[in-house]
Amino acid sequence: EPEVTQTPSHQVTQMGQEVILRCVPISNHLYFYWYRQILGQKVEFLVSFYNNEISEKSEIFDDQFSVERPDGSNFTLKIRSTKLEDSAMYFCASKLEMAREQFFGPGTRLTVL
């Protein structure tokens, strides 16, 4: 069964450093998302991406964040200058069509020291 994959599973970085979180969505899916979850709490929407552009972003997704789909398979989230409060689990998700369920990857745990 196809699944969303994410790398790395755990990333530790120093405050102020840049990180790139990688995702490989399900191959025929068209809609891509990033979410974050702080310490097993509520899942917060960050950004959605469709047709090679951002379709919606939340207040969390400020100028320090960017997303890219550099080729036909990868979908990345970049944080330019990490802050302590960026420490969270980051989930990538994808879906085939608008009115369908999203499929989530296993997450990347980001720890900012």
Added chain:
Amino acid sequence: AQSVAQPEDQVNVAEGNPLTVKCTYSVSGNPYLFWYVQYPNRGLQFLLKYITGDNLVKGSYGFEAEFNKSQTSFHLKKPSALVSDSALYFCVFYNYGQNFVFGPGTRLSVLP
């Protein structure tokens, strides 16, 4: 503002007993509603969804949920709980053309 609520932070149930995890929503239009489960240190797994049609929907692992428009609820149920059902459950709504909105989550503990 559109939102989804899960009024219980924690639900405890004995193995073999029926379980209910509650969800209510406040949205305009006709929402699509989902339940996702998160096992410890794992990602989010899709359980079931309501788009249209029968108000009672069946999903994975023996779970089901009933969409009740008059009460704006979408409670998750299972007739007989297993210890392995212990996890964090999220109710999620989606309005067409918008994005998923997650409820705060309910931690289910099934006691042997």
